[in-house]
Amino acid sequence: EVQLVESGGGLVTPGGSLRLSCAASGFTFSSYNMHWVRQAPGKGLEWVSSISTTSSYVSYTHSVKGRFTISRDNAKNSVYLQIDSLRAEDTSVYYCARDPPGYYYFDYWGQGTLVTVSS
Amino acid sequence: DIQMTQSPSSLSASVGDRVTITCRASQTISTYLNWYQQKPGKAPKLLIYAASSLQSGVPSRFSGSGSGTDFTLTISSLRPEDFASYYCQQSYSIPNTFGQGTKLEI
Numbered sequence: 001e002v003q004l005v006e007s008g009g010g011l012v013t014p015g016g017s018l019r020l021s022c023a024a025s026g027f028t029f030s031s032y033n034m035h036w037v038r039q040a041p042g043k044g045l046e047w048v049s050s051i052s053t054t055s056s057y058v059s060y061t062h063s064v065k066g067r068f069t070i071s072r073d074n075a076k077n078s079v080y081l082q083i084d085s086l087r088a089e090d091t092s093v094y095y096c097a098r099d100p101p102g103y104y105y106f107d108y109w110g111q112g113t114l115v116t117v118s119s
Numbered sequence: 120d121i122q123m124t125q126s127p128s129s130l131s132a133s134v135g136d137r138v139t140i141t142c143r144a145s146q147t148i149s150t151y152l153n154w155y156q157q158k159p160g161k162a163p164k165l166l167i168y169a170a171s172s173l174q175s176g177v178p179s180r181f182s183g184s185g186s187g188t189d190f191t192l193t194i195s196s197l198r199p200e201d202f203a204s205y206y207c208q209q210s211y212s213i214p215n216t217f218g219q220g221t222k223l224e225i
Contacts, residue, residue, distance in 0.1 A: 035215075037163075045155075045163065045206050047215040059213045062120075095162055104210030105153040107174065109162035 002026040002108045004096050009113030012086055016117070020081040022096030022110055030074040033099040035106060036081050038092035046092075050099070051079060063089075086117045121145050121209050125218035132223060136197045140221045142190045142207035151211035154183055154192045157220075158203045166205075167192060197223075 008020040022034070036048040049060045049070040058070050069082040079096055093114050097106035122145035132138050142152065150170035155163035165174045167183035170190055180195040194201055202225055207218040 044220040045157075045208075045217040047208075047217065050213070050215075061214045103168065104151055104215075105165055105168040105208075106155075106163075107165050107168075109164075111162055 002098075004098065004108055004110035006094065006096055006110040006113040009094065009115045011116045011118065013119050014087060014117055016086050017082070017084045018086070018115060020083065020094055020096075020113055020115070022079045022081075024077045024079070024098070027098070029077040031101050033101070034070075034072060034079040035097045035099055036070065036079075037095045037097055037106070037109075038090075039095070039112075040089075040092045043092075048094070049081060053101070083115070086115075088117050091115060091117045120214055121148060121212060121216055123207055123209055123216050123218040125205075125207055125221050127221060128219065129222045129224060131225070132197055133225070134197050134199055138194050138197060138223065140192045140205055140207075140223075142185075142192070142218050144188045144190075144209055144211075147187045148209045148211035150186045151209055152183075152185065152190045153208045153210060154181075155206045155208065156201075156203050157206065163206065199225075 003025045005023045035050045038046050038048050051058050051070045067085045072079040093112040095109050095112045097109045124143045126141050152170045154167040157163040166177050166181050171183045182193050205221045
């Protein structure tokens with residue numbers, strides 16, 4: 001069974017940092033591009049970042065460039081999102097999602113982890 | 120960035136109704152268009168990919184069409200479990216943008 005389990009969310013003050021993790025199981029993790037998508041409370045979905053299978057290609061949405069860093073460890077079947085210089089507008093549920101090779105959609109998502117930025 | 124505009128933003132319907140949600144891209148995206156369903160407190164679920172391909176396990180009452188800039192998601196006969204929010208997403212270019220969502224209510 002495919003599973004994606006996020007962790008690492010919590011309450012952080014503005015300017016602080018967190019490292020989100022997404023543990024994958026039930027599939028060949030190293031064969032899939034991985035993504036982070038977020039959703040602010042009561043709002044829609046926003047794509048945040050992606051990383052290719054070998055970490056050769058990473059991408060970010062404009063609002064997080066220079067503050068967020070995506071990485072992965074294929075030996076640990078995990079993808080990470082280091083989020084620095086947090087702002088109130090980063091408050092969201094953060095989901096990881098997988099992207100099947102050769103396709104361009106997200107077929108499995110984790111349950112999400114909530115990041116709250118507040119003083 | 121490619122902007123995705125969904126309409127309507129909300130929709131009231133009844134069980135058994137046929138409903139259509141539209142999604143328009145600000146530039147051509149071929150058929151790089153996906154549809155997701157999301158229920159409160161849950162992760163999104165893939166319904167349709169590549170504009171018209173039904174994801175495995177998704178009921179056949181869901182269908183998608185379109186190419187270029189204009190796309191539709193149709194639910195042929197609403198069931199109680201279909202009342203949820205729906206999002207389109209373009210995967211033609213980075214950033215992969217989503218529409219603002221359509222909330223389907225009873």
